[in-house]
Amino acid sequence: MSKLKILTKGFFKENPSLILVLGTCPTLAVTTSVNNALGMGAATTFVLLMSNILISALKNVIPDKVRIPCYIVIIATFVSMIDLLIQGFVPALSASLGVFIPLIVVNCIVLGRAEAFANKNSVGDSALDGLGMGVGFTISLVLIAMVREILGAGSFMGHAFIPSDYNILIFVLAPGAFLVFGFIMALVRHLVNKIEEKRKAKCCVK
Amino acid sequence: MEYILMIIGAVLVNNIILVQFLGICPFLGVSSKVNTALGMGVAVIFVMALATLVTSTLQKFVLLPLGITYLQTIVFILVIAALVQMVEIMLKKLSPSLYQALGVYLPLITTNCAVLGIAIKVTEQEIITGHGFNILDSTLYSVAIAIGFTLAIVIFAGIREQLELVEIPKGMKGVPIALITAGILAMAFMGFANLV
Numbered sequence: 001m002s003k004l005k006i007l008t009k010g011f012f013k014e015n016p017s018l019i020l021v022l023g024t025c026p027t028l029a030v031t032t033s034v035n036n037a038l039g040m041g042a043a044t045t046f047v048l049l050m051s052n053i054l055i056s057a058l059k060n061v062i063p064d065k066v067r068i069p070c071y072i073v074i075i076a077t078f079v080s081m082i083d084l085l086i087q088g089f090v091p092a093l094s095a096s097l098g099v100f101i102p103l104i105v106v107n108c109i110v111l112g113r114a115e116a117f118a119n120k121n122s123v124g125d126s127a128l129d130g131l132g133m134g135v136g137f138t139i140s141l142v143l144i145a146m147v148r149e150i151l152g153a154g155s156f157m158g159h160a161f162i163p164s165d166y167n168i169l170i171f172v173l174a175p176g177a178f179l180v181f182g183f184i185m186a187l188v189r190h191l192v193n194k195i196e197e198k199r200k201a202k203c204c205v206k
Numbered sequence: 207m208e209y210i211l212m213i214i215g216a217v218l219v220n221n222i223i224l225v226q227f228l229g230i231c232p233f234l235g236v237s238s239k240v241n242t243a244l245g246m247g248v249a250v251i252f253v254m255a256l257a258t259l260v261t262s263t264l265q266k267f268v269l270l271p272l273g274i275t276y277l278q279t280i281v282f283i284l285v286i287a288a289l290v291q292m293v294e295i296m297l298k299k300l301s302p303s304l305y306q307a308l309g310v311y312l313p314l315i316t317t318n319c320a321v322l323g324i325a326i327k328v329t330e331q332e333i334i335t336g337h338g339f340n341i342l343d344s345t346l347y348s349v350a351i352a353i354g355f356t357l358a359i360v361i362f363a364g365i366r367e368q369l370e371l372v373e374i375p376k377g378m379k380g381v382p383i384a385l386i387t388a389g390i391l392a393m394a395f396m397g398f399a400n401l402v
Contacts (some may be wrong), residue, residue, distance in 0.1 A: 074285060105283050170393070175396065181385050182382045193376065
């Protein structure tokens with residue numbers, strides 16, 4: 001696999017939340033506004049990148065039988081670091097994301113990439129993979145948050161442009177999260193299916 | 207009285223899945239049949255009660271007195287992972303029939319964010335009865351939350367069993383339609399919003 005492909009496969013084709021359906025809890029919970037989505041995406045990307053690098057660097061040292069607890073300790077260390085950093089420098093973000101920052105530890109994307117990619121590949125490739133998956137996760141979060149924030153709060157990144165009389169409040173509440181996530185996932189799957197069909201049709205014409 | 211209110215609040219008003227968005231992975235993953243959903247629910251009640259009991263004891267007697275609460279995330283996840291393993295081994299020896307019923311769900315629960323999420327939540331706010339952090343209240347609250355989890359996942363599995371028989375567009379099949387169903391279910395639970 002080329003380096004570029006390792007980086008970009010997480011953006012769309014293997015998007016962690018829309019295609020692989022991993023990390024659904026933060027996807028639903030933090031997408032009430034684009035700012036929250038960006039913050040969560042950045043925090044998860046940092047953890048993914050650092051834990052992938054460290055795990056792939058230590059892959060020959062960690063005994064195979066106790067690898068999962070070791071991965072969890074490594075991931076939890078980076079999560080605690082980012083938690084304290086956010087509390088220190090962006091207290092407003094820390095307040096709005098709340099318990100979902102420490103919960104990056106149990107985000108299946110992070111442990112999944114460690115198990116599926118970082119413990120088999122070189123440090124450079126693992127870093128690219130972590131970065132790509134993190135960016136893909138951020139893209140899907142921002143996509144969902146955009147729809148919810150514009151329809152539900154009439155604003156984009158905190159700048160209101162629709163008068164509050166015309167807001168559809170349900171989209172920033174719990175049901176809106178499920179509905180928007182479901183419809184966006186259906187749309188993306190439909191597009192991916194279409195692309196696959198086209199590719200197949202092309203190969204058979206040859 | 208305040209305990210009854212607390213339980214109603216935890217089960218219906220602040221339902222862990224449909225309002226707090228914790229534990230969505232098992233909610234989507236193990237909800238295709240009512241029986242398996244019920245099994246998962248019971249396993250979650252069991253593990254969550256035990257985990258919250260242990261983690262809030264640790265918080266009160268180790269982390270707070272030593273002033274090392276910044277290690278909370280690492281300590282709690284390790285304790286929960288070890289606890290689930292231990293419960294699995296003990297159940298296998300002590301009660302094979304219970305192990306048969308719950309065994310397959312136990313490893314899944316380690317990575318269930320609901321358990322860690324509630325363990326952290328009960329330590330940081332006075333959500334429970336306003337008395338502040340207290341081990342007994344925390345454990346009771348976690349049991350009520352887990353009952354809410356079971357309620358939501360069983361209702362959802364019942365709906366999904368019927369959904370199997372319906373014809374839907376190809377792109378919607380599987381997870382997307384399940385999410386939209388969950389959205390409508392969440393709307394129904396919004397009706398409880400001002401109950402307590």
